[in-house]
Amino acid sequence: EISCYEYAEQPDGSPFSESASGMMETTVTNAGNIWTPCVVEITPKVGIANLIVTGINQNPDTGERLQVVLRKLNAGKKVVLNGETGLITENGVNKSADVDIWSLPALMPGTNRITLDSTWTDIKVKYRPRFM
Numbered sequence: 460e461i462s463c464y465e466y467a468e469q470p471d472g473s474p475f476s477e478s479a480s481g482m483m484e485t486t487v488t489n490a491g492n493i494w495t496p497c498v499v500e501i502t503p504k505v506g507i508a509n510l511i512v513t514g515i516n517q518n519p520d521t522g523e524r525l526q527v528v529l530r531k532l533n534a535g536k537k538v539v540l541n542g543e544t545g546l547i548t549e550n551g552v553n554k555s556a557d558v559d560i561w562s563l564p565a566l567m568p569g570t571n572r573i574t575l576d577s578t579w580t581d582i583k584v585k586y587r588p589r590f591m
Contacts, residue, residue, distance in 0.1 A: 491588030496542035514573035
């Protein structure tokens, strides 16, 4: 079985990105026509025991938005959920033991609504829309 796709990027070769600071909800529009792995960077402004994020994981069959739970977040330390490499890190150190996630972060085609249960965070989503 061969799975072929093409992806888009910015004129300078960088991925597309959307950022939000201090917001509980943001939207990211994936112009591609198939699901697209994404890199999600979350930087808490204060220490957070548990952060729930929805919209970066979805059941591809039903479209159900699945929750991602990040535990033991430290103020100012960036957590990266990398849907391209599969790594979950905090300041470059493995953090996968403190994250409940069902599949790697990805965006469905069209508008993706991402919600966080805290305003004390910055979030950045980087992606390259994929086309089949």
